[in-house]
Amino acid sequence: AQKVTQAQTEISVVEKEDVTLDCVYETRDTTYYLFWYKQPPSGELVFLIRRNSFDEQNEISGRYSWNFQKSTSSFNFTITASQVVDSAVYFCARSGGSNYKLTFGKGTLLTVNP
């Protein structure tokens, strides 16, 4: 199976700190997609970003930024100036090739303390 690894199980920061969530993936596919989802305590999965394997440009959206590096098979997520509302579980996921099923990492629980 082509795994997604989120080595950080839990991270705790104080509000306004920057925090980076790591994601490393395995793939044998030429074409694949990488995703980040946010899951607040209510349980729904909130889509944050999708990148395809041909687009290594980093992306910034407000306080969120993503760093995609194929050379290290990593797709890291940084929250700048974290806020209490950022507290959630964050999942990295991939799909690709003939397998269009979405495979999730184990998630990182982020707690932002006031």
Next chain:
Amino acid sequence: DAMVIQNPRYQVTQFGKPVTLSCSQTLNHNVMYWYQQKSSQAPKLLFHYYDKDFNNEADTPDNFQSRRPNTSFCFLDIRSPGLGDAAMYLCATSRGGTARGYGYTFGSGTRLTVV
């Protein structure tokens, strides 16, 4: 708005009593997925339908079944729920063909409690 709707939001069932969770979509997507997510774990794919074709994951227990009577609806049947089946059940959809794998739309989930 086009979306994926799961009903009910919370479901309580008795040990061993069959239960059905429902999912509907207005996106006209080819593929519908059911994920099981236990507490503090990642969502785990149980099975999916690509149009009418059912695809079961190898490690999905026989206790879990699914039906897709039409494009819009998909059901998850748990024949004899055990305490270990308490979880959040997430339905998702995606397009098929060359767009498959490109994006997924998730419902809000049904949180199942077994008593």
